[in-house]
Amino acid sequence: MKNKPTALxxxxxxxxxxxxxxxxxQLRAQAPxxxxxxxxxxxxxxxxxxxxxxxxxxxxxxxxxxxxxxxxGKLYTDLIAPDGTVISHKVWALRNxxxxxxxxxxxxxxxxxxxxxxxxxALFHLGEEFCxxxxxxxxxxxxxxxxxxxxxxxxxxxxxxxxxxxHLLAGIENLIAIKALTEDGLGVKVRGRxxxxxxKEVATFHSSYKGLGHFHFVPxxxxxxxxxxxxxxxxxxxxxxxxxxxxKLFMVSxxxxxxxxxxxxxxxxxxxxxxxxxxxxxxxxxxQSFQLKSPSVDxxxxxxxxxxxxxxxxxxxxxxxxxxxxxxxxKDLDINEIEINTDRTTYSCRKPxxxxxxxxxxxxxxxxRLSLSVVNKNAMTEAGPGENILTALLLGTELKGYLEGPAxxxxxxxxxxxxxxxxxxxxxxxxxxxxxxxxDVINDTxxxxxxxxxxxxxxxxxxxxxxxxxxxxxxxxxxxxxYIELNGISDEEGRFMFSHLDICDTASVLINxxxxxxxxxxxxxxxxxxxxxxxVSRAYHPGKSFDAAKHIALRQQQYFNEKELxxxxxxTGSLYIDxxxxxxxxxxxxxxxxxxNGSILSLKVTEKDHKYPSLLTYLQGRVSGLQxxxxxxxxxxxxxxxxxTPLFLLDETRILDHNAVIxxxxxxxxxxxxxxxxRDFAISGADATGxxxxxxxxxxxxxxxxxxxxxxxxxxxxxxSTCGEFYSPRYTPNNLDNPQPDHRLTLYWxxxxxxxxxxxxxxxxxxxDAGNYLIQVEGITGTGKICLGTAAFKxxxxxxxx
Numbered sequence: 001m002k003n004k005p006t007a008l009x010x011x012x013x014x015x016x017x018x019x020x021x022x023x024x025x026q027l028r029a030q031a032p033x034x035x036x037x038x039x040x041x042x043x044x045x046x047x048x049x050x051x052x053x054x055x056x057x058x059x060x061x062x063x064x065x066x067x068x069x070x071x072x073g074k075l076y077t078d079l080i081a082p083d084g085t086v087i088s089h090k091v092w093a094l095r096n097x098x099x100x101x102x103x104x105x106x107x108x109x110x111x112x113x114x115x116x117x118x119x120x121x122a123l124f125h126l127g128e129e130f131c132x133x134x135x136x137x138x139x140x141x142x143x144x145x146x147x148x149x150x151x152x153x154x155x156x157x158x159x160x161x162x163x164x165x166x167h168l169l170a171g172i173e174n175l176i177a178i179k180a181l182t183e184d185g186l187g188v189k190v191r192g193r194x195x196x197x198x199x200k201e202v203a204t205f206h207s208s209y210k211g212l213g214h215f216h217f218v219p220x221x222x223x224x225x226x227x228x229x230x231x232x233x234x235x236x237x238x239x240x241x242x243x244x245x246x247x248k249l250f251m252v253s254x255x256x257x258x259x260x261x262x263x264x265x266x267x268x269x270x271x272x273x274x275x276x277x278x279x280x281x282x283x284x285x286x287x288q289s290f291q292l293k294s295p296s297v298d299x300x301x302x303x304x305x306x307x308x309x310x311x312x313x314x315x316x317x318x319x320x321x322x323x324x325x326x327x328x329x330x331k332d333l334d335i336n337e338i339e340i341n342t343d344r345t346t347y348s349c350r351k352p353x354x355x356x357x358x359x360x361x362x363x364x365x366x367x368x369r370l371s372l373s374v375v376n377k378n379a380m381t382e383a384g385p386g387e388n389i390l391t392a393l394l395l396g397t398e399l400k401g402y403l404e405g406p407a408x409x410x411x412x413x414x415x416x417x418x419x420x421x422x423x424x425x426x427x428x429x430x431x432x433x434x435x436x437x438x439x440d441v442i443n444d445t446x447x448x449x450x451x452x453x454x455x456x457x458x459x460x461x462x463x464x465x466x467x468x469x470x471x472x473x474x475x476x477x478x479x480x481x482x483y484i485e486l487n488g489i490s491d492e493e494g495r496f497m498f499s500h501l502d503i504c505d506t507a508s509v510l511i512n513x514x515x516x517x518x519x520x521x522x523x524x525x526x527x528x529x530x531x532x533x534x535x536v537s538r539a540y541h542p543g544k545s546f547d548a549a550k551h552i553a554l555r556q557q558q559y560f561n562e563k564e565l566x567x568x569x570x571x572t573g574s575l576y577i578d579x580x581x582x583x584x585x586x587x588x589x590x591x592x593x594x595x596x597n598g599s600i601l602s603l604k605v606t607e608k609d610h611k612y613p614s615l616l617t618y619l620q621g622r623v624s625g626l627q628x629x630x631x632x633x634x635x636x637x638x639x640x641x642x643x644x645t646p647l648f649l650l651d652e653t654r655i656l657d658h659n660a661v662i663x664x665x666x667x668x669x670x671x672x673x674x675x676x677x678x679r680d681f682a683i684s685g686a687d688a689t690g691x692x693x694x695x696x697x698x699x700x701x702x703x704x705x706x707x708x709x710x711x712x713x714x715x716x717x718x719x720x721s722t723c724g725e726f727y728s729p730r731y732t733p734n735n736l737d738n739p740q741p742d743h744r745l746t747l748y749w750x751x752x753x754x755x756x757x758x759x760x761x762x763x764x765x766x767x768x769d770a771g772n773y774l775i776q777v778e779g780i781t782g783t784g785k786i787c788l789g790t791a792a793f794k795x796x797x798x799x800x801x802x
Contacts, residue, residue: 057371057751066784068097165248187211338789363758370779467494503719644690
């Protein structure tokens with residue numbers, strides 16, 4: 001990222017009064033919160049089939065310098081269907097600016113354009129405007145006799161006219177941008193005209209790229225105009241109001257070295273004090289106050305002083321209220337280009353592929369954090385990746401609404417340069433991260449929302465429902481991965497919070513309260529761990545129109561691949577099932593006092609047993625040789641001479657600290673099993689030689705209002721989602737001729753590739769599918785420089801020994 005000093009910015013006001021530049025401190029006091037994080041998801045490919053997995057790597061970055069954020073955060077992902085339904089909602093961990101995950105696609109999905117939406121804890125409460133979006137295409141194999149959905153000529157459209165600078169001034173030439181979209185939010189070609197009150201054509205317009213275009217028009221004060229669009233005779237398009245008392249800021253010209261902007265009014269504003277400012281990613285690069293003494297003032301800006309990406313040129317009044325703005329995209333991109341080399345350019349099937357990566361920036365800064373995907377080119381859109389980390393961070397996270405093919409805006413075409421495309425986007429797409437008012441709200445949102453998992457709740461008197469302040473609280477959180485014990489005190493409203501928790505998968509929570517007089521007559525209420533998903537509006541809705549014929553080659557390939565796999569399974573007598581993830585094994589129902597093999601004492605907890613204050617008091621007298629001393633428990637061994645400390649299992653999971661178990665409310669326990677033989681539970685280890693006490697909770701149990709126990713609360717919570725490692729087979733001479741088909745569309749995926757001293761390596765094997773394969777590397781350096789790299793290779797259907 002280039003650091004552009006403000007002193008390099010040369011501002012020339014072409015009027016007799018010389019105005020010196022002022023520091024940005026004064027304006028910053030009135031500006032929006034300077035920090036909004038940015039989020040980007042790199043996915044393994046863009047076209048999927050029902051039942052596939054979406055693999056992703058998440059980058060959580062400082063919004064100003066794009067450096068990875070430190071600490072713990074939350075990543076929310078939503079898979080959105082074409083009709084706006086949220087199919088999958090998950091929460092993942094963001095650790096030190098990085099996250100990863102896998103989203104399983106249901107097997108019954110239909111063809112269509114889907115959307116993978118993501119946001120973080122810091123931005124969640126700001127709504128869908130601050131979410132990021134990745135379009136996906138999901139295709140099924142039912143391509144025979146399938147009707148292809150094609151947009152009809154007279155599809156309903158929406159057309160907006162957007163004057164440059166936000167105002168249409170009377171009596172001068174105005175640049176007006178147009179934006180024409182279908183109901184699906186996709187650009188559509190239009191052509192039309194503006195007609196005055198006498199029916200005379202006074203201007204014409206047409207779209208030039210993705211429904212975007214612009215034209216010049218000189219409106220007259222007091223005149224009425226209507227808009228006609230070819231092919232849409234009944235379309236109503238609002239004409240912008242014609243202003244006579246306002247000012248506007250617009251671009252006059254762009255040269256190789258500088259930009260010329262103009263502040264224009266129809267009539268002088270009586271020496272009103274104004275401010276000119278330049279903002280970039282929330283940073284105020286420049287600020288200067290001046291008085292407008294003539295109808296127009298020109299401003300010239302050196303492009304060398306600007307950073308890469310979107311800049312916001314602003315005119316504000318003396319109270320720092322925005323009057324007019326112009327967005328500008330500076331294409332002076334500073335990219336860390338990752339060089340990718342393969343050991344060969346062509347391979348046969350099931351052969352090793354060796355990659356070496358060279359990271360120029362990593363040689364200086366030490367390392368870069370990357371993610372790597374290798375996919376069949378048929379599984380990408382025809383134009384290549386529709387989005388990458390460059391387009392997402394410089395466009396998608398800055399502008400409002402759904403962007404159609406953002407990567408296309410960086411490619412030159414015949415008759416239309418990339419700079420011209422980007423300027424059309426600046427004229428038509430609203431600024432997203434700009435919130436001039438309420439900086440305190442944003443600061444509170446950023447600082448207090450993204451601090452890991454927060455366990456919150458309230459203490460109340462069970463009779464009066466009044467809050468109970470200043471009460472000591474003990475919380476235990478445990479599963480087969482974690483055991484966490486926390487202590488705190490309720491505030492004046494009886495509320496408590498334990499933050500910065502890093503909990504994965506399902507866990508049990510047990511909360512105790514202790515008053516000064518050791519009374520526990522307190523009702524504990526626990527809040528939901530995560531908020532509900534954000535609603536989906538039309539502005540961010542994926543397109544519904546789906547051309548079923550455009551993926552015909554990929555679909556045919558997938559059809560024959562699945563047929564080959566089915567034939568193999570039938571021939572070998574194998575049963576093929578989808579991936580199964582076992583969360584926990586439910587205990588068998590053995591009846592009130594059943595046993596597994598005669599050596600286990602099984603105790604079924606009934607409603608009359610709920611009166612016992614703890615598990616220890618319940619077990620005392622029921623188990624021969626069991627003794628309780630305070631919170632300590634021992635069992636006499638088989639010899640009858642020694643006492644040993646037993647191992648506790650909770651739902652067949654080892655518990656390191658028995659305190660996490662003994663205070664579980666009896667109403668949450670289904671049964672307890674005790675044995676001196678660890679083989680009864682298929683348990684080994686030195687900690688199991690002293691006997692085993694296995695506690696089984698009720699399935700899905702947690703304390704409800706009717707299960708009120710003074711001073712106690714328990715709950716089963718679902719923490720961060722987790723994902724396994726991407727499976728990539730390794731072929732050896734022993735398994736090279738394995739008849740089981742290998743038809744991976746994604747050959748390799750690594751979400752956590754780290755370069756060391758500018759170097760990294762990766763290796764994998766080609767599959768049984770011949771074709772062209774695309775290697776994509778994306779990432780960020782430790783200092784916030786964007787990393788990109790691509791390469792390709794071919795696989796031929798040659799004998800495996802070649």
